[in-house]
Amino acid sequence: MALAPAEMFLDKSAKWYVDFINTLPMAVFRESTEGKILFCNDAMAEIFGFNSFRELLDYPVINFYRNREDRDSLLDEFHRKGRVVDLHVPFKRRDSRPIWCSVTAQAVVDRYGHLVHLDGLMRDVTSLVEKRGGGGHFKRKEDAVTDFVVLLAEEGDFVDINAKGAELLGLKPEDLIGRSIFDFIAPRFRDLVSTHLSIILERGREEGILTILNREGEEQHLEFRAFVEKSKGGSRHVQLMASNVTERIKHQKEQLSKEKFLGVLEMAGGVAHKLNQPLTIVRNMVMEMLSELPSDGPHHEKMERLQHQIERIYEIAKKLGNIKTYQPMEYVAGIKIVDIDKTS
Numbered sequence: 630m631a632l633a634p635a636e637m638f639l640d641k642s643a644k645w646y647v648d649f650i651n652t653l654p655m656a657v658f659r660e661s662t663e664g665k666i667l668f669c670n671d672a673m674a675e676i677f678g679f680n681s682f683r684e685l686l687d688y689p690v691i692n693f694y695r696n697r698e699d700r701d702s703l704l705d706e707f708h709r710k711g712r713v714v715d716l717h718v719p720f721k722r723r724d725s726r727p728i729w730c731s732v733t734a735q736a737v738v739d740r741y742g743h744l745v746h747l748d749g750l751m752r753d754v755t756s757l758v759e760k761r762g763g764g765g766h767f768k769r770k771e772d773a774v775t776d777f778v779v780l781l782a783e784e785g786d787f788v789d790i791n792a793k794g795a796e797l798l799g800l801k802p803e804d805l806i807g808r809s810i811f812d813f814i815a816p817r818f819r820d821l822v823s824t825h826l827s828i829i830l831e832r833g834r835e836e837g838i839l840t841i842l843n844r845e846g847e848e849q850h851l852e853f854r855a856f857v858e859k860s861k862g863g864s865r866h867v868q869l870m871a872s873n874v875t876e877r878i879k880h881q882k883e884q885l886s887k888e889k890f891l892g893v894l895e896m897a898g899g900v901a902h903k904l905n906q907p908l909t910i911v912r913n914m915v916m917e918m919l920s921e922l923p924s925d926g927p928h929h930e931k932m933e934r935l936q937h938q939i940e941r942i943y944e945i946a947k948k949l950g951n952i953k954t955y956q957p958m959e960y961v962a963g964i965k966i967v968d969i970d971k972t973s
Contacts (some may be wrong), residue, residue, distance in 0.1 A: 630908070631767045633642060647825055648820050650670045651670045651671045651672070651682075652706050653670060653672060654672065654731075654752065655671035655672055655711060655750050655751065655926055656669065656670060656672045656751035656752065657669060657670045657672070657726050657749075657750055657751075658670075658693075658747075658748075658749055658750075658751060659747070659748050660690055660746060660747045660749075661746050662744050662745065662746060662747075663853070664689055664690040664691050664700070664769050665687045665688070665689065666685045666687065666690060666870065667686070667692065667746060668682075668686075669682045669685050669686075670682055670813050671865055671913070673685060673751065676722075676728070676730065676752075676753050677693060677720070677722050677723055678723035678838075679723060680723055683790070685826065685874075692719065693726055694719075694720060694721070695720060696719060699718055699719065699853055701854075703716075703718065703732075703742075703841060705748065705852070705872040705874065707734075707736040708736075708744065708877065709873070709874070709876055709877060711735060712733075712734065712735040713733065713734055713735050713737065713749075714731060715731050715732075715733055716731065716732045716733070717729055717730070717731055717732075717754060718730055718732050718958050719776070723777055725814055726739075727755075728753055728755045728758075728811045729754050729755045730751050730752065730753055730755075731751065731752050731754045732749060732750075732751050733749055733750045734746070734747050734748060734749025734750070735749065740824075741934055742954065745792040765912075768969045770887075773885070776793050776794065776795040776797065776871060776873040777791070777793065777797060777839075777853075777869075777870070777872070777873065778790070778791040778794055778850050778852070778868075778869070778871070779794055779866075779868075779869050780812065780858070780869075781810060781826075781866060781867040781869060782867075782870055783828055783830060783866075783867070784810065785806055785809050785811055785822075785823075785859070786809050786810070786872050787805045787806050787807065787808055787809075787810060788806065788866055788903050789806070790802050790805050790806075791801075796871070797841070797843055797844075797849065798813050798841070798843065798844065799843060799844025799845075800844075802922055809822075810822070813839055813841045813842055814840065814842070815840045815841065815842055815848050816829065816893075818839075818840045822839065823836055825839075825855075826867065826962040828866065829855050829856070829857060830832075830857060833856060833857045834854070834855065834856040834857070835854075835855050835856075836852075836853065836854050836855070837852075837853060837872055838850055838853070839851040839852075839853050839869075839875075840853055842914070848875075849873055849875050849881075850873070850874050850875045850878045850932060851871035851874065852871060852872050852874045853869050853870065853871035854869075854870055854871075855868065855869040855870070856868055863932065864928045878923070893952070894952055897949045897950065897952045898949075898950055898952075900946075900949055901946045901949040901950030902950065904906050904922075904946045904949075905946060905950075908939070908942060908946060911939060912939050912940070914934075915932065915935055915936050915939055916936065918932060918937055919932045919933065945969065948969045949962055949969065
């Protein structure tokens with residue numbers, strides 16, 4: 630009979646390992662991509678107010694987060710960097726009491742590069758975080774994993790910004806207050822951002838991609854979530870949290886380009902293969918007919934010209950079947966086509 634998850638960890642052959650893990654003074658865990666605890670020790674259970682690790686197995690991880698958006702940001706961090714080190718994340722215990730935990734973990738991927746699960750360590754740092762005091766509007770989010778957090782006035786002016794966001798823009802937070810976010814948006818996307826801002830103010834929330842210019846003038850793509858925040862005085866601000874997904878988008882574009890090129894290669898190889906048989910037959914027939922015509926006959930020159938054109942088609946078909954790289958050339962009206970001569 631198959632063992633239940635908890636019983637599997639109590640198998641005699643692994644009991645020494647479980648005993649050792651349970652003596653460690655910090656939480657140890659393995660979490661699935663679906664957000665379930667696959668393995669943990671008693672220290673993990675104690676942090677979140679459970680009696681033992683058995684009660685946590687298969688427990689929904691999302692229930693630990695005070696802010697569900699932080700889990701999405703954390704997963705983005707694993708996808709981009711593969712690991713986090715001593716990251717302070719706001720959690721809550723089983724009884725909903727808020728706590729802060731320092732998380733150090735790494736992503737475990739399969740041979741295709743897909744995220745399988747997360748292995749890590751965790752410790753309760755609530756007292757340490759609380760000793761730091763206030764520290765600004767975005768202190769919680771600076772300690773979390775979000776790369777870019779801003780508070781905007783309705784017209785798009787900065788009211789506040791976290792340190793990581795200001796660093797990305799190449800200025801100090803205090804130098805950005807009062808400036809417009811549109812000063813840092815890539816010009817061709819400013820109308821789109823204006824539309825996003827209108828939607829946020831109308832509907833109360835919005836998600837999307839924000840393309841800004843960093844200190845070097847390079848485009849950085851930020852995946853954002855934004856919502857309207859109302860103050861006691863009745864004024865409205867837009868709180869926008871974003872993760873830098875530039876590398877992910879770049880990778881996706883590269884993968885798409887590779888897939889398109891592979892499609893071109895397969896199509897070119899198929900066309901070359903299909904052309905080869907009928908072209909060979911026509912080529913042989915023309916050569917045979919030419920050998921039978923008198924050299925001074927009225928049709929000999931025409932047959933020679935026909936043979937020359939068939940040889941050209943034959944060479945093009947060979948090059949189609951030998952394409953190895955993508956090398957474009959200008960055609961007409963700005964259209965680019967594959968340069969067969971340079972790619973084979």
